[in-house]
Amino acid sequence: MVPETPTPAGETAALSAEDLRDAWHVLSAAERLEGFRLLPRHEAEDYFFSLSPIDQVDIILGLPASERRSWVRLLAPDDAADAIQAAGDERDMLLGLLDEPTRREVLALLAYKEDVAGGLMSPRYARVRAAATVDEAISYLKKQARERVETLYYAYVIDADQRLVGVVSFRDLFAASADKIVAQIMSTDLVTVSEDMDQEAVSHIFAQHDLLAIPVLDANGRMKGIVTVDDIVDVVEEEATEDIQKLGGTQALEDTYLDTTFLTMVKKRAGWLCILFVSEMLTTTAMHAYEDALARAVVLAVFLPLLISSGGNSGSQACTLVIRAMALGEVRLKDWWRVIRREIGIGLTLGLILGLIGFLRVAAWPNREELYSVHYLLVGATVGTSLVGIVMWGTISGSMLPFILRRVGFDPASASAPFVATLVDVSGVVLYFTLASLFLTGNLL
Amino acid sequence: MVPETPTPAGETAALSAEDLRDAWHVLSAAERLEGFRLLPRHEAEDYFFSLSPIDQVDIILGLPASERRSWVRLLAPDDAADAIQAAGDERDMLLGLLDEPTRREVLALLAYKEDVAGGLMSPRYARVRAAATVDEAISYLKKQARERVETLYYAYVIDADQRLVGVVSFRDLFAASADKIVAQIMSTDLVTVSEDMDQEAVSHIFAQHDLLAIPVLDANGRMKGIVTVDDIVDVVEEEATEDIQKLGGTQALEDTYLDTTFLTMVKKRAGWLCILFVSEMLTTTAMHAYEDALARAVVLAVFLPLLISSGGNSGSQACTLVIRAMALGEVRLKDWWRVIRREIGIGLTLGLILGLIGFLRVAAWPNREELYSVHYLLVGATVGTSLVGIVMWGTISGSMLPFILRRVGFDPASASAPFVATLVDVSGVVLYFTLASLFLTGNLL
Numbered sequence: 001m002v003p004e005t006p007t008p009a010g011e012t013a014a015l016s017a018e019d020l021r022d023a024w025h026v027l028s029a030a031e032r033l034e035g036f037r038l039l040p041r042h043e044a045e046d047y048f049f050s051l052s053p054i055d056q057v058d059i060i061l062g063l064p065a066s067e068r069r070s071w072v073r074l075l076a077p078d079d080a081a082d083a084i085q086a087a088g089d090e091r092d093m094l095l096g097l098l099d100e101p102t103r104r105e106v107l108a109l110l111a112y113k114e115d116v117a118g119g120l121m122s123p124r125y126a127r128v129r130a131a132a133t134v135d136e137a138i139s140y141l142k143k144q145a146r147e148r149v150e151t152l153y154y155a156y157v158i159d160a161d162q163r164l165v166g167v168v169s170f171r172d173l174f175a176a177s178a179d180k181i182v183a184q185i186m187s188t189d190l191v192t193v194s195e196d197m198d199q200e201a202v203s204h205i206f207a208q209h210d211l212l213a214i215p216v217l218d219a220n221g222r223m224k225g226i227v228t229v230d231d232i233v234d235v236v237e238e239e240a241t242e243d244i245q246k247l248g249g250t251q252a253l254e255d256t257y258l259d260t261t262f263l264t265m266v267k268k269r270a271g272w273l274c275i276l277f278v279s280e281m282l283t284t285t286a287m288h289a290y291e292d293a294l295a296r297a298v299v300l301a302v303f304l305p306l307l308i309s310s311g312g313n314s315g316s317q318a319c320t321l322v323i324r325a326m327a328l329g330e331v332r333l334k335d336w337w338r339v340i341r342r343e344i345g346i347g348l349t350l351g352l353i354l355g356l357i358g359f360l361r362v363a364a365w366p367n368r369e370e371l372y373s374v375h376y377l378l379v380g381a382t383v384g385t386s387l388v389g390i391v392m393w394g395t396i397s398g399s400m401l402p403f404i405l406r407r408v409g410f411d412p413a414s415a416s417a418p419f420v421a422t423l424v425d426v427s428g429v430v431l432y433f434t435l436a437s438l439f440l441t442g443n444l445l
Numbered sequence: 446m447v448p449e450t451p452t453p454a455g456e457t458a459a460l461s462a463e464d465l466r467d468a469w470h471v472l473s474a475a476e477r478l479e480g481f482r483l484l485p486r487h488e489a490e491d492y493f494f495s496l497s498p499i500d501q502v503d504i505i506l507g508l509p510a511s512e513r514r515s516w517v518r519l520l521a522p523d524d525a526a527d528a529i530q531a532a533g534d535e536r537d538m539l540l541g542l543l544d545e546p547t548r549r550e551v552l553a554l555l556a557y558k559e560d561v562a563g564g565l566m567s568p569r570y571a572r573v574r575a576a577a578t579v580d581e582a583i584s585y586l587k588k589q590a591r592e593r594v595e596t597l598y599y600a601y602v603i604d605a606d607q608r609l610v611g612v613v614s615f616r617d618l619f620a621a622s623a624d625k626i627v628a629q630i631m632s633t634d635l636v637t638v639s640e641d642m643d644q645e646a647v648s649h650i651f652a653q654h655d656l657l658a659i660p661v662l663d664a665n666g667r668m669k670g671i672v673t674v675d676d677i678v679d680v681v682e683e684e685a686t687e688d689i690q691k692l693g694g695t696q697a698l699e700d701t702y703l704d705t706t707f708l709t710m711v712k713k714r715a716g717w718l719c720i721l722f723v724s725e726m727l728t729t730t731a732m733h734a735y736e737d738a739l740a741r742a743v744v745l746a747v748f749l750p751l752l753i754s755s756g757g758n759s760g761s762q763a764c765t766l767v768i769r770a771m772a773l774g775e776v777r778l779k780d781w782w783r784v785i786r787r788e789i790g791i792g793l794t795l796g797l798i799l800g801l802i803g804f805l806r807v808a809a810w811p812n813r814e815e816l817y818s819v820h821y822l823l824v825g826a827t828v829g830t831s832l833v834g835i836v837m838w839g840t841i842s843g844s845m846l847p848f849i850l851r852r853v854g855f856d857p858a859s860a861s862a863p864f865v866a867t868l869v870d871v872s873g874v875v876l877y878f879t880l881a882s883l884f885l886t887g888n889l890l
Contacts, residue, residue: 025780026783042634046654049654049655050653050654050655141619142619142620145615145616145619145620146619146620153598153615153657170590170615174587174590175590175591189487189491203678203682206675206678207678207679208495209491209494209495210495210676211675212598212674212675229657229674229675230651230655230656230657230674231655233648233651233652233674233677233678234652236678236682236685237681237685240681240685240688240689241769241773243685243689244688244692244765244768244769245766245769247689247692247693247765247862248692248761248764248766249758249761249762249765250762250766253766256770256773256775257766257767257769257770257776257784258775258776258783258784262790265787265791266791266795269762269791269795270794270795270798272758272762273755273758273759273762273836274798274799276754276755276758277751277755277758277799278802280750280751280754280755281751281806283747283751283754284747284750284751284806287746287747287750288747288816291743291744295743298736298739298740298743298746299736301739301743301749302729302736303729304746304749304750305725305728305732305749305750305870305874306722306725306726306728306729308750309721309728309753309863309866309867309870310721312757312863313694313717313718313721313863313867314714314718316693316694316862316863317693317694317695317714317717317863319693320690320692320694320695321690321695321698322702324686324689324690325701325702325703328682328686330470330701330702330703331702331703335470338471338703342707346707346710346711346714349715350711350714350718353715353718353719354718354719354722357719357722357723361729371733391718417692417694417761417862417863418754418757418762418862421754421757421758421866422754425750425754429750
C-alpha cells in the first residue's frame with residue numbers, strides 16, 4: 001500500500017513543512033525521513049520541535065551518525081529526556097551526544113516517571129537573588145536570556161540552600177522603580193508542586209491558577225525546576241485521550257490511531273472485548289434457567305434486547321458523567337453519598353419515562369392482542385416495571401462503579417461504558433424474568 | 446439538605462481560600478457568598494480569578510451594589526466579557542460598571558461567539574514599532590508593563606494599517622545588542638489564527654507549536670488581539686469534557702456535575718435515552734418476525750444478549766477511537782478509506798477470536814447435548830459465525846458513523862457508544878436469525 005509520496009528528492013525542493021505534516025501519517029519511516037531532509041534547515045527545526053518524542057527519535061536515529069548531534073542538542077533538557085526515554089536501546093548512544101552539563105540534567109530528569117511533575121519539568125529557569133536591586137536583576141536576566149532558560153516570564157528567588165523564597169514576574173520588575181530590591185517586590189504567596197505529583201493533578205493546578213509556569217520542589221522545599229503551561233496543553237489532551245479510549249472499552253493507545261500497528265490495535269482491543277464477552281456469558285447461563293418460561297411465552301424474548309440495552313445506556317451515561325467529574329477533580333471519593341442520592345432520583349425519573357413508553361409500546365400497539373394475547377396489559381406491565389428497575393439499576397451501578405474502582409486503587413475510567421453495560425445485562429435478565437413470573441404466572445406462564 | 450457550613454461570619458476569620466474551594470460544591474449560593482466575603486481581600490482576589498465566569502457573576506451580583514465595581518474592574522477584558530456573557534439580564538448593569546475604554550473593548554469581544562478565537566482573545570497585547578531600536582522598544586514595553594497588557598512575553602510589531610508584520614520575544618530583545626532595530630531581530634515567520642477560528646482548532650495550533658500566545662487577525666490581516674496559552678488549557682479540558690459526555694450518550698452539561706440541577710440533569714439525559722429506546726424498539730419489531738423460529742428452538746433466545754452486546758462493545762471501541770483521533774486532528778475526513786480498510790481487518794480478527802470462544806462455549810460445554818440437543822455443533826456454528834458477522838459489522842459501523850456525521854455537518858461525537866450499539870443491535874438480531882435458519886432448518890428449526 002504505497003500512498004501518494006511527496007515530491008522525491010532532487011526533483012524540486014519546494015516541499016513545505018505543511019505538506020509534510022499533511023502527509024505524515026501516510027508515509028513510511030523512510031519517506032518521512034526523506035521528506036524531512038528536503039526541508040530548509042529553519043523549517044526542519046520548527047517541524048522537528050512540533051513532533052512527538054517518538055517521531056523525534058525516529059528522525060534522529062534515521063539520520064547519518066554525523067548529523068545526529070546537532071538535532072539532539074537542539075532539544076531543551078526536558079524534551080531531550082522525553083526523546084531519549086523513547087529511544088530504547090539507543091538511549092546511551094543519544095546521551096553520549098549531549099554536552100556534559102546537559103547530560104547531567106537529562107540523567108536527573110530520566111530518574112523521574114514520565115507522568116509526574118519531575119518528568120515534565122525543565123531544570124532551566126531564570127533566577128535572581130532577593131537582595132538584588134531591580135536594575136541588577138534585569139541585567140542579570142539579560143545575561144540569562146542568552147543562555148537556554150525555559151522561560152523568562154517569571155524569575156525565581158532562591159536562597160543559599162536552593163530553597164524557593166519568592167517569585168517575581170517580568171512585568172513586576174519592569175513596573176518597579178529601579179532602586180527597589182527584589183525582596184520588596186517579589187511575591188511570597190507561591191503556588192508550587194512536588195516533584196512526584198501526578199501530571200493530571202499538575203494540570204488542574206494550572207487550570208485553577210492561570211499561571212504560565214509553576215516551580216517544582218523536592219521534599220525539602222528545594223527548587224528542582226519549572227513546569228511550563230505549553231507542556232500542560234499536551235498533558236491535558238493526552239490524559240483526556242486516555243480516559244476516552246478507556247471509556248470506549250479499549251486499552252489506551254500509546255501512539256496515534258493511524259500510527260498504531262494492526263497487531264497492537266488488535267491486542268489493545270481484544271483483551272477487554274474478551275473479558276466483556278466472557279462476563280456476558282453469564283446472561284446465557286442465567287437465561288438457561290428461564291428456558292421453561294420462555295418456551296411457554298416466547299413473546300418474552302422479543303423485549304430482551306430492548307430491556308438490556310436500556311440498562312446499558314443509562315449506566316453508560318451515569319458512569320461517563322461521574323468519571324469525567326472525577327478526572328476534573330469536581331467529584332471526590334467522599335462525595336459518593338451525594339452522587340448516589342442524586343442518581344437514585346435521576347434513575348427513577350428516567351426509568352419511569354422509559355417504563356411508560358415501554359408500557360405503551362405493548363399496551364397501545366395496534367395489533368396488541370394478536371402479538372401479546374389478551375393479557376397484553378400484564379405483558380406491558382412486565383416490560384414497564386422491568387424498565388424502571390433496570391434503568392435505576394444501570395444508573396446506580398454506573399455511578400457507583402467508578403467510586404468502587406478508585407477506592408480499591410484502580411483507575412475509575414476502567415469502568416468503561418461497555419463494562420457497566422455488561423454488568424447490568426446479567427441483572428437485567430434476572431430482574432425481567434422474575435417480574436415476568438410475578439405478573440404472568442397463571443395466565444401466560 | 447444542609448451540608449456542613451463553613452465557619453459563620455464574625456466567629457473567626459480563619460477561613461482560607463483552600464477551605465472555601467473544598468466546600469464550594471456543597472454550599473448554597475448564599476453560603477458561597479458569605480464564605481467569599483470572609484476571605485482577606487488578597488486571597489479573595491486570587492480565589493475570584495480561579496472561579497468560572499458563571500461563579501464570578503454569581504459573586505458579583507450577590508455583593509451590595511457599592512462593592513460590585515471593584516470586582517468587575519479587576520477582570521481583564523476577555524474575562525470580563527465571559528462573565529458579562531454569563532450574566533443574562535444584568536448584562537447592561539455590569540457593562541455600566543466598566544471604565545469607558547474597557548467597555549468598548551468588552552463590547553467588541555461580546556460580538557464574537559464564545560467558542561471562536563475572537564471570543565477567547567484579549568485585545569491588550571504589547572506592541573512595538575519596527576523602526577524602534579532595541580533599547581527604545583524595551584523602554585516602551587516598560588511603560589506598557591504598568592498598563593494592563595495580557596502578556597509581555599511577546600511584543601507584536603504592527604504597521605500603520607494595524608497589520609501584523611512581525612513578533613519579537615522578550616528574550617530576543619534582551620539578548621540583542623541595544624543599537625539594533627526591532628525589524629532586524631523580529632521574526633516574520635508568524636503563526637496566526639483568524640478571529641472566527643473554532644477554539645478546538647486554535648488549541649491544536651497551540652499543541653503543535655508550543656507557543657505562549659498566538660495573535661488573532663481579521664480577514665484583512667489586521668491584528669485584533671492575542672489568545673494566551675493559559676486560556677487554552679481550559680479550552681482543551683472543556684472540549685474533552687464535552688466529547689466524553691456526548692460519547693457516553695448525554696448532552697454536554699454546561700455546569701459541573703454537582704452544580705447541575707436535578708431537572709437539567711434529567712433533561713440532558715432523557716432526550717438521548719428516549720431516542721435510543723425508540724430506535725431499539727426496532728429489535729422488538731424484528732424479533733416478532735422470528736417468533737416462530739424462537740418457538741421451535743427456544744435455545745436461540747439464550748444467546749441473544751451475548752451476541753448483541755458483542756456488536757455494541759466492538760462498535761463502541763471503534764467509534765471512540767475514531768472520534769478521538771478526529772478531535773485531535775489525527776484523522777481527517779479524507780482518511781475514511783484508510784480507516785475502513787484497517788477496521789475491516791481488525792473487525793474480522795476480533796470477530797474470529799470471539800466467534801471461536803462463542804463456538805466453544807456451546808460445543809465444548811459440559812452438558813451440551815442436554816442444553817443444545819444433538820445438533821450442538823450446528824448451534825455452536827450459528828453462534829460462532831453470527832459473532833464474526835456482528836463484531837465485524839459493529840467495528841465497521843462504529844468507525845464509519847463518525848465520518849458520515851462529520852460529512853453531513855454534525856458533530857462526530859454524537860455517534861456515541863450507545864448510539865452505535867443501538868444501530869448494531871437491530872442488524873445483529875436479523876443476522877443471527879438469518880444464520881440460524883441457514884444452519885438449523887431441517888434439524889432444530
